[in-house]
Amino acid sequence: MGDDARDDGHDGVGAALLAVRGITRRFGDRTVLAGVDLDVAAGEAVGVVGPNGSGKSTLLRCIVGADEADAGTSVLAGRTVDEREPAIRRDLAVVMDDTDFFPDLSVVEHLDLVARAHAQHDAEEVVNGVLDEVGLTEVSGQLPSTLSSGQRRRLALASAFVRPRRLLVLDEPEARLDVDGVEWLGARLLSEKAAGSAVLLVSHDPALVERVCDRVVRLGPPTDD
Numbered sequence: 224m225g226d227d228a229r230d231d232g233h234d235g236v237g238a239a240l241l242a243v244r245g246i247t248r249r250f251g252d253r254t255v256l257a258g259v260d261l262d263v264a265a266g267e268a269v270g271v272v273g274p275n276g277s278g279k280s281t282l283l284r285c286i287v288g289a290d291e292a293d294a295g296t297s298v299l300a301g302r303t304v305d306e307r308e309p310a311i312r313r314d315l316a317v318v319m320d321d322t323d324f325f326p327d328l329s330v331v332e333h334l335d336l337v338a339r340a341h342a343q344h345d346a347e348e349v350v351n352g353v354l355d356e357v358g359l360t361e362v363s364g365q366l367p368s369t370l371s372s373g374q375r376r377r378l379a380l381a382s383a384f385v386r387p388r389r390l391l392v393l394d395e396p397e398a399r400l401d402v403d404g405v406e407w408l409g410a411r412l413l414s415e416k417a418a419g420s421a422v423l424l425v426s427h428d429p430a431l432v433e434r435v436c437d438r439v440v441r442l443g444p445p446t447d448d
């Protein structure tokens with residue numbers, strides 16, 4: 224898609240890979256999400272922005288099935304999203320802000336396990352390539368607990384890039400990355416789109432959103448009933 228694709232049309236992109244309709248989430252008397260709709264097509268990136276507490280992470284959790292919305296649907300490639308469904312897990316790579324790692328597996332062992340569990344072809348080659356790309360080759364033998372916070376973030380991102388995926392869902396992927404890391408991330412997300420993946424990106428970095436996203440969904444502050 225060209226740079227002029229910042230509109231609501233999907234001309235030339237086809238039907239949405241991800242179709243989210245009417246997602247509503249309440250916590251007690253507070254309505255955090257009131258009927259959110261969004262579509263993400265293959266080869267397209269959609270940004271979700273808004274102030275702290277506006278419901279961005281809650282929206283992503285409802286979309287990927289990690290939280291249950293009070294109303295609404297999230298449909299990926301024609302299937303209602305259910306993280307227990309193998310076909311959904313095959314297509315969906317998620318990096319939230321609370322990624323856990325196996326405490327007793329090294330960086331390379333962790334990535335190798337993720338790649339093989341998701342039936343990645345040429346797992347060893349893909350893992351080595353991604354390790355190099357995210358700058359973790361030198362620490363690939365270390366346990367996650369011994370990494371710096373930015374290196375752990377890079378490992379979380381690497382876990383999504385070593386496996387097959389059709390939709391990449393990212394919650395503040397730029398957090399804790401250095402300047403070069405954010406530059407790399409932007410280029411990586413553009414190549415994801417070019418390869419035909421769909422990207423749903425929550426971010427507090429306006430430059431990253433501007434660079435990567437074709438459209439932006441803006442959430443407002445939560446309201447009390």
Ligand SMILES: Nc1ncnc2c1ncn2[C@@H]1O[C@H](COP(=O)(O)OP(=O)(O)OP(=O)(O)O)[C@@H](O)[C@H]1O
Nearest residue numbers: 250251255273274275276277278279280281282445
């Ligand atoms: N399990 C929960 N129980 C009660 N309230 C919750 C729960 N999860 C989220 N909330 C509330 O929902 C609102 C939205 O939270 P959420 O984490 O989605 O915000 P966010 O937009 O991701 O914010 P940030 O930019 O800080 O990451 C907040 O007011 C939060 O307190």
Ligand SMILES: [Mg+2]
Nearest residue numbers: 279280281394
């Ligand atoms: Mg959040």
